[in-house]
Amino acid sequence: MDIAGGMIDVARQRYCMANTTFQVADAENLPFADSSIDGVFSSMALQWCRPLDKVLAELFRVMKPGAGGTLAIMAQGSLKELNLSWQRLGECAHINTFEPQATMYQAACRAGFRCSATQQRFISWHKDIFAVLHSIKDIGASVLINSGGRTLSRRQLQQLQACYSDSFAQPEGLPLSYEVVFLRIQK
Numbered sequence: 001m002d003i004a005g006g007m008i009d010v011a012r013q014r015y016c017m018a019n020t021t022f023q024v025a026d027a028e029n030l031p032f033a034d035s036s037i038d039g040v041f042s043s044m045a046l047q048w049c050r051p052l053d054k055v056l057a058e059l060f061r062v063m064k065p066g067a068g069g070t071l072a073i074m075a076q077g078s079l080k081e082l083n084l085s086w087q088r089l090g091e092c093a094h095i096n097t098f099e100p101q102a103t104m105y106q107a108a109c110r111a112g113f114r115c116s117a118t119q120q121r122f123i124s125w126h127k128d129i130f131a132v133l134h135s136i137k138d139i140g141a142s143v144l145i146n147s148g149g150r151t152l153s154r155r156q157l158q159q160l161q162a163c164y165s166d167s168f169a170q171p172e173g174l175p176l177s178y179e180v181v182f183l184r185i186q187k
């Protein structure tokens with residue numbers, strides 16, 4: 001399930017298997033009956049649903065008693081290299097923040113789940129700032145690239161590349177960190 005039709009088209013092409021169906025829908029308004037779902041898994045999508053309470057209430061509604069699942073959600077500290085570079089350039093409009101693990105955990109408890117949470121850092125490596133920004137676009141954080149609909153100027157990009165490289169470049173390239181919370185929930 002994804003709210004974007006294009007994402008569902010890609011998933012359908014790549015993972016077309018027996019016993020699999022794909023659906024365009026909003027995680028905050030699940031098109032499933034009460035107590036009808038045996039298990040849930042979500043990958044890197046729910047950071048865009050804030051606060052998480054609405055999604056968690058929906059999950060609690062549709063899951064069968066005893067059903068469980070894991071939600072992998074981008075958390076506070078993600079994209080820190082990019083955020084720090086923007087900050088150093090005084091461009092706070094481009095900074096994207098994410099919720100901390102404790103906030104997600106508390107929301108899951110509030111929704112009625114028994115839950116536990118762990119966090120893991122993943123680092124992706126990129127050859128230049130264009131590749132960094134392209135990867136950000138892929139995860140849906142285009143707000144980092146466009147401020148108020150304005151595309152970044154060549155000068156802004158050059159400044160960003162210089163600042164990012166000075167502060168973070170390694171032999172592997174430019175790092176971009178992802179903090180991922182794995183929220184395990186059981187109804």
Ligand SMILES: C[S@@+](CC[C@H](N)C(=O)[O-])C[C@H]1O[C@@H](n2cnc3c(N)ncnc32)[C@H](O)[C@@H]1O
Pocket residue numbers: 001002003004007025026027028042043044045046048049138139140
């Ligand atoms: C980084 S992509 C992850 C896609 C896929 N789950 C994966 O792991 O490859 C984030 C996805 O969250 C989806 N998304 C954002 N808000 C959503 C919502 N309210 N309901 C369902 N999907 C949503 C976006 O459309 C986007 O495809």
